[in-house]
Amino acid sequence: MPWDHAVMTGQHEESNGDRLSKEEWYRVARFDDPSIELTERENRLAAEALAPVVSRVAEMMSSIVPDFSPAVWEAAQEVLQRLAEISTVVRTFAESAAPYLQGIFESLGDFAKRNFPENWDGVDGSSFKGLSSILIDEGIPLMWVPGPMVVEAFLIADSASSRRRIISSRWKGIVSDCEAVLHGIDHPDLLDERDFALSCVHALRDGHFNPAQALAANLLDTTLLHLDGDIRKSVRSNHFKQNGVKFDLDEHQFRVALTFAPVWCAHAKFKADMRDTIPRVFARHASVHAVSRKQYSRVNAVIGLMVVTSVLKFFDLELSR
Template identity: 30%
Template structure:
């Protein structure tokens, strides 16, 4: 293969090479190759149809969602240059290999960054998922993906509570599977308690499951608060102050940031203030679970919500991006 490509001079001398291409010993660097092409110039004209899948693969790993198509294409072009002027010299087998490599890289990235229960989903309706999470129902790590689809499709919170109750066995099984993935030594006590809570929930002793899971969830959240300065706004743990410090659910965020926001997102609804003069909440509420024990607050759906909240948070800590100092 020759070097006489547009933008390069086959007679260029050592002196005309950029200084960055001069090795320490004064000799010439080996020729740089990309798709089998020597010194690929910055070609601006299209070849969009051939490179669109590669651009999409590249841009998908930059942001989770919401970036305009124009901006994604602009960013991706910096990763995968247009090749139209070089079509006769393109190493197409090499290009195909790169496409396969990018696909594998994307799959590896998703395996690391996405919760296991999101991976079987062919698409994610982030807006609909956010609505469910803001109602206080966790969707990261648990429940199973088919339950996520049913929750998102449900028209209102009452129907969603019915979805949880109708899928109790599969939700509990998912909790057991996710808990089995937790290996951090400092999380083992809480893991064991949540395994007990899951057994209680599946055995129709859901009230005991709700009380135990709520206590574990509160314990673990306080552990994160102690270890993560971004959650702190004073020397004492206060629910309203913790809520004010929680990351917003932003569908434009990077994948891991979005995942963590989904883990913490239900906290706001689950810890809404509840006073003696207020009606007892029918949806899961940490304060009502602790201070208003009765048939209104203690329900199968609320027990499953409490269990999933705690399992979701504990599993997120297993990822290692967040610290915790659990006092137990």
């Protein structure tokens, strides 16, 4: 019979070498009694019986945690390890298993609150698997902006062009999302940059998309001065077209990775004097060195504002005060 039914009801067959008897399960459940020493066999069989718990937790976590984030998984793996070794920490299931698992998921929830931005609240985690492409390949920020409904729309969309159409159709709401986040920035060292970002907001609302994009592209350079020189160089060194190397999400902490992957994308190498093809996606170098109708657009202006807003919010939380 299934292990959970057997443990909960106490209906166990006597040990036949490949399962634990009722008495052995009681010994496992009294792990905190210093006089109880579990045998290697008891530890092994209890762990095998409880393996479905580990599998189920892993399955549930995979639906709420981005598939690339080592920072999240580092913490989550500790939880899974505790479950994998549960034969040495399990209590009487009828009384204690549910509270134990509840505590684990509460810990995961606390971790999520500390690391996941508010604008992901309520977003369906089952669609997170396309996250890295949105950040790295398309350069669309998802950290702190836009709001949850747009974030989920981005994740559900089946292509980069679909996401650009979402930005085009919902740009006013996205600009308002950026404005709300910017008004919450109060670090003394960021006030001027915040105000310039708000100027981008006003320019967009007034229909001045080209000036908004130009200001956002240049303001991005200014905000990145708050980074350490080596880190700043790495997020501005996008030579993917030349060497095929992308921004490595695994090399950075969770919030750093999600904030600066779009920054890296925006710094795709571009040489106007070498007659490089002007990109259609938002690109810092092309915005500055190749003013054109191909690069300048309402969608790119909104993306530029999103990138700047996301970076400013990151620094607002991370810079010492």
